[in-house]
Amino acid sequence: MNLAEQGLLLEQQLCFDVYAASRAINKAYRPLLEALGLTYPQYLVMLVLWQHEAQTVKQLGEQLQLDSGTLSPLLKRLESAGFLQRQRRASDEREVEIQLTEAGRALRQQASNVPASIFQALGLNASDYLELKRLLHQVMASVEANSPD
Amino acid sequence: MNLAEQGLLLEQQLCFDVYAASRAINKAYRPLLEALGLTYPQYLVMLVLWQHEAQTVKQLGEQLQLDSGTLSPLLKRLESAGFLQRQRRASDEREVEIQLTEAGRALRQQASNVPASIFQALGLNASDYLELKRLLHQVMASVEANSPD
DNA sequence: ACAAATTGAATTGCACACAATATAATTGCT
DNA sequence: AGCAATTATATTGTGTGCAATTCAATTTGT
Numbered sequence: 001m002n003l004a005e006q007g008l009l010l011e012q013q014l015c016f017d018v019y020a021a022s023r024a025i026n027k028a029y030r031p032l033l034e035a036l037g038l039t040y041p042q043y044l045v046m047l048v049l050w051q052h053e054a055q056t057v058k059q060l061g062e063q064l065q066l067d068s069g070t071l072s073p074l075l076k077r078l079e080s081a082g083f084l085q086r087q088r089r090a091s092d093e094r095e096v097e098i099q100l101t102e103a104g105r106a107l108r109q110q111a112s113n114v115p116a117s118i119f120q121a122l123g124l125n126a127s128d129y130l131e132l133k134r135l136l137h138q139v140m141a142s143v144e145a146n147s148p149d
Numbered sequence: 150m151n152l153a154e155q156g157l158l159l160e161q162q163l164c165f166d167v168y169a170a171s172r173a174i175n176k177a178y179r180p181l182l183e184a185l186g187l188t189y190p191q192y193l194v195m196l197v198l199w200q201h202e203a204q205t206v207k208q209l210g211e212q213l214q215l216d217s218g219t220l221s222p223l224l225k226r227l228e229s230a231g232f233l234q235r236q237r238r239a240s241d242e243r244e245v246e247i248q249l250t251e252a253g254r255a256l257r258q259q260a261s262n263v264p265a266s267i268f269q270a271l272g273l274n275a276s277d278y279l280e281l282k283r284l285l286h287q288v289m290a291s292v293e294a295n296s297p298d
Numbered sequence: 299a300c301a302a303a304t305t306g307a308a309t310t311g312c313a314c315a316c317a318a319t320a321t322a323a324t325t326g327c328t
Numbered sequence: 329a330g331c332a333a334t335t336a337t338a339t340t341g342t343g344t345g346c347a348a349t350t351c352a353a354t355t356t357g358t
Contacts, residue, residue, distance in 0.1 A: 007264030008199055008257065014278060015174050015267060016193060017285040020214050022171035023315075024292045025164050030316095031296070041344060044165060050157060058306060065169050068307050070345050077343080094306045094353050108157065115156030118164060123291025124284070129163060132284040135277055136166040142272025143173045147180070172345075179346095190314065207336060217337050219315050226313080243323045243336040304355070314345080325334070 018139075028121050032114050036107055041066075042078055043111070049084065049100050050108045056095045065149075083107060167288075177270050181263050185256055190215070191227055192260070198233065198249050199257045205244045214298075232256060 001009075029040045038046065041064075048063050049055060057071055064071075075098060078084050083104035089095040124132065150158075178189045187195065190213075197212050198204060206220055213220075224247060227233050232253035238244040273281065 004261035004264075007268075008196060008260065014271070014273075014282050014285075015178070016213075017282055017289070018167065018171050018174055019189075019193075021285045021289050021292075022167045023214065024289050025167055026315090028292045028296050029164070039343065040168075044168075047157060056306080057308095064165075065172065066344095067346065069309080069347080072308055074344075088307095092306085092354070096307065111157065112153035115153075119156075121292055121295045122163070122288050123294075124287065128284055128287070131280065132288070133163050133166055135273070135281040135284070136163075136170045138277070139271050139273065139281070140166070140170050140173050143170075143177045143270055145272075146270045147177050175345090188313065205336080206338095215314095216316065218317080218339080221338055223314075237337095241324070241336085245337065300356105300358095302356080302358105305353080307351085307353105309350070310348080312345105312347090315343085317342090318340085320339070321337085323335080323337100325332100327332080328330095 018136075025118075025122075028118060029114075032117055036110055036114075037081055038107075041070075041074060043114075045071075045074065045078065046083065046104065046107065046111070049098065049104065053100050055098050056089065057098065058095065060098065078104075167285075174267075174271075177267060178263075181266055185259055185263075186230055187256075190219075190223060192263075194220075194223065194227065195232065195253065195256065195260070198247065198253065202249050202254075204247050205238070206247065207244065209247065227253075 026040050029043065033040060033043050036043070044064055045060060048060055057068055057075065060075075061067055061071055075084065075086060079086055082101055084101055085099050086096050087099070089097045119129075122129070175189050178192065182189060182192050185192070193213055194209060197209055206217055206224065209224075210216055210220055224233065224235060228235055231250055233250055234248050235245050236248070238246045268278075271278070
């Protein structure tokens with residue numbers, strides 16, 4: 001087997017591992033978030049909003065690296081669920097401001113035990129946790145330098 | 150801010166990083182694979198088939214951790230594209246055997262430069278590459294121990 | 299001032315993911 | 329042999345992701 005063919009084997013490793021780990025983590029969140037009526041991407045949006053209540057779609061997209069094609073329908077579902085409201089900003093009618101409802105704020109308390117449960121499920125000690133985070137950031141920085149947004 | 154609230158901040162870090170890195174990597178593959186007429190999940194299926202030509206849907210699913218709900222339509226698209234054929238196995242008609250076509254085999258040569266390009270784009274040295282792989286495997290093992298397939 | 303370019307969201311179209319269900323074939327049990 | 333349980337795949341329905349397009353509002357250049 002030549003070098004190129006080896007690549008097509010080794011290849012599958014790291015990138016596939018990131019992809020598989022992402023799906024495995026999503027699966028771990030599912031039962032916890034189901035109790036809150038959220039999917040994992042919806043939970044991420046709520047996390048951002050719990051930190052800073054009023055955000056435009058664009059600001060959410062920048063933090064989550066998601067575009068309006070993903071966020072628009074997701075935010076509508078969260079609005080239907082009663083967790084937030086969407087309204088055009090008066091100062092610039094192109095922007096849509098997202099605000100939590102009381103139910104959306106209340107959900108934060110119910111979610112308070114989720115992070116610890118997940119951390120537990122990941123099975124990493126503190127230093128491995130930080131090391132993994134560092135390596136993922138390095139990968140993202142490199143990849144985005146080559147294929148910018 | 151109490152501990153639970155801190156978790157809802159820190160929280161976003163590692164799991165979000167894995168999720169964001171997975172999407173960033175997918176984006177890096179996109180232009181390379183577009184030239185081959187493949188998506189990233191389709192490329193993963195082809196990688197497995199290049200290693201071992203004849204596989205059932207179940208065997209592919211075990212290696213990729215994907216179920217028939219994802220694989221069935223994906224394999225039909227690869228069949229439409231002319232890269233593989235699907236046929237019921239005579240010895241057990243519940244199984245569908247996937248076989249590469251000549252075009253599917255030929256695609257391997259065109260893909261031979263993809264792994265090196267991606268490795269380059271990841272911007273990791275060999276030891277970081279292995280460390281990241283190790284940590285992701287550890288996460289997957291822990292997570293799957295808690296929420297088995 | 300005002301046409302052209304830009305910006306922010308939404309929409310459309312396509313391709314995953316995955317839970318839940320359905321269907322058909324095989325195996326196991328008696 | 330015959331029926332229940334199991335197995336392998338497909339289908340359905342919901343929810344992302346993201347490229348490409350559209351549309352309205354704002355900003356820019358002259």
